[in-house]
Amino acid sequence: MPTKRLKNRHAWTSENISRKVIIKRNAGGARAQFLYASVAFLSAPLRETAVLLIRTIARRPLCVSTLIIFSLICIIPTHAAQRRARIAVLDFAETESGRRAADHVASSLTTATTTPTTPTDSKLSVVDRDLSRAAARGVGYRGSLNLSLVEARDIGAAIGCDFFVVGDAQTIRRSRSDAPVYYESYASIFIVSARAGRLVMWDRPSVEAATPEQAATTLLNELQTRTRTLYHAAILKADDDERQQRAQQQHQPTPDADDLLDLSADDAAVLTDAVRPPQPFRRLRPPYPDTAARAEAEATVDVTVEIDAAGEPVRIEVVRWAGFGLDEAVVGTVRRLRFRPAMRDGAPVPARILLRYNFRRPANPN
Numbered sequence: 001m002p003t004k005r006l007k008n009r010h011a012w013t014s015e016n017i018s019r020k021v022i023i024k025r026n027a028g029g030a031r032a033q034f035l036y037a038s039v040a041f042l043s044a045p046l047r048e049t050a051v052l053l054i055r056t057i058a059r060r061p062l063c064v065s066t067l068i069i070f071s072l073i074c075i076i077p078t079h080a081a082q083r084r085a086r087i088a089v090l091d092f093a094e095t096e097s098g099r100r101a102a103d104h105v106a107s108s109l110t111t112a113t114t115t116p117t118t119p120t121d122s123k124l125s126v127v128d129r130d131l132s133r134a135a136a137r138g139v140g141y142r143g144s145l146n147l148s149l150v151e152a153r154d155i156g157a158a159i160g161c162d163f164f165v166v167g168d169a170q171t172i173r174r175s176r177s178d179a180p181v182y183y184e185s186y187a188s189i190f191i192v193s194a195r196a197g198r199l200v201m202w203d204r205p206s207v208e209a210a211t212p213e214q215a216a217t218t219l220l221n222e223l224q225t226r227t228r229t230l231y232h233a234a235i236l237k238a239d240d241d242e243r244q245q246r247a248q249q250q251h252q253p254t255p256d257a258d259d260l261l262d263l264s265a266d267d268a269a270v271l272t273d274a275v276r277p278p279q280p281f282r283r284l285r286p287p288y289p290d291t292a293a294r295a296e297a298e299a300t301v302d303v304t305v306e307i308d309a310a311g312e313p314v315r316i317e318v319v320r321w322a323g324f325g326l327d328e329a330v331v332g333t334v335r336r337l338r339f340r341p342a343m344r345d346g347a348p349v350p351a352r353i354l355l356r357y358n359f360r361r362p363a364n365p366n
Contacts, residue, residue: 084125085239088132088156088164088194092187093143097216101169101187103129104220108227124235127161135159143168145190146299148320149197156194163200163235166190169219171212183212185219188295189226190323191234193242200238202323203230204295261342261351264304278307278339278351286333286357289325293362297324301357303334309348311339322359330357 089106092098106129113124135158145166147155156164169187176182186206193200205222209215263277286301299322306315316334318327334355342351 084123085162085235086125086127086160087235088127088159088161089129090132090136090141090164090166091143092167092169095170097171097185098167098169100216100220101167101223102165104223105165105189105227105231108224109232112228112232123239124232127159132159132161132164145188146320146322147192147197148302152192152197153194156192156197159194161194162239164192164194165231166192171216173212174208182208182210183215184208185212185215187219187223188323189231191231191238193238195242198318199321199323199327201231201234204291204324259350260306261344261349263342264352264354274345276343278311278342278353280337280339284333284336286326286329288359288362289329291325292359295324296361297322297326298360299324299326301326301330301359303330303355304352305334305355306350306352307339307341308350309341311341313337313339319354326359
């Protein structure tokens, strides 16, 4: 009798087989639903890989499924930790005021990321200052605030960061005819995307006081406040925007540029007797904005302009930025330009050109 019961218990009848298959499918489905929910927050490429693994899990025995689940549990937190955007803060000029200002910005960013008040605050990490400084110097950076996209990307690649902060800070003795001597402390803050090379934002806080110590202390306090609010938020937004742009570009076809005549390189090797570059009907000078005048800024702004076959500018990109409102002044001026279109073999064609604008501080009328 015991032998018979044992045989019946494990008999491979059609009824038992169906019951085992149903139990196995239900178990696999439960595991799959759990894992689908677990990987929903991942980026698209990793999420697709995880989904393939989950589909495999649902068809595997429990022991194999456990191993795969364990692997996902180990991989996912590591990936999430690696997604933190890395920010480097370089010295603000080779002065004591510049170093102190940069230290305050770096420490304020570090505080915001290590003691977050919101979940998004922990998405950033600050690169070691000494390592950032050495890497930037290694690619020839000497404190310029007038960088091209290529130069900015080279600095970011050398440091290994997603964003970096450069600037200038000084305390200057001032005087007015109707007021006693005073001291102005200012800082020029530039936040740069290391991937794109573009200028994310610029800021120039400035304070005045009766003594240089008071002015410097007030400026450092102001920088601390602005870093924890304005600069920190700008980096987070830029990081999110760039992630969305990269995700969209993965699903968008690459535009066909065969018909676009590229004349933006410094050398005009493409120019021949059969090719005529676009010509503006009239030249416009960008205004020198008050924000640049207050900073006494002198810089060069380069933009590439794509002009369609009708002579209309359809796309403008700043490829050498300067901040202080100069970039916006150039883009606004270029939008107002109208061109005779580029010609190739006697027919109008779309073209890309490079326009360069040099800004110098206006002479004092007095």
